[in-house]
Amino acid sequence: MSSISVRRLDEETLRRLRARADRHGVSMEEEVRRILQSAVSGPERLGDLARTTFGPTHGVELELPRHDPHDPITPE
Template sequence: MSSISVRRLDKETIERLRAQADRHGISMEEEVRRILRSAVSEPERLGDLAQATFGPKYGVELELPGHDPHEPCAPER
């Protein structure tokens, strides 16, 4: 596994990072790993996002129609 160092972070950013890590009950290093992992991960599909936001956990049952994923169309010139 590789390591990186990030230099020249301002104090406010460090304090916010520390506070966020405390809220999540993890170390600052783990918080940074999670932030970076999330920043470079594939975006969620809209249907998955809808289920996570409005799904059974929140008392809403959604039945989304199934379909094959598609590639976006190229813009017209």
């Protein structure tokens, strides 16, 4: 495993990082690992991103309207 050092972080960033780590019940180092991993790895599918962003765990439940089936478009 590799290591990195981050220098010259302002006090407000450190305060927010510490608070975020406390909310998640982990060390600041673990929180930084999680943030970096999340930042560099995208969702496997666009639907996963939508579900993560707007899914039921985030207070949003979308109900899609029902549509009648339609015939496929045929070229003229």
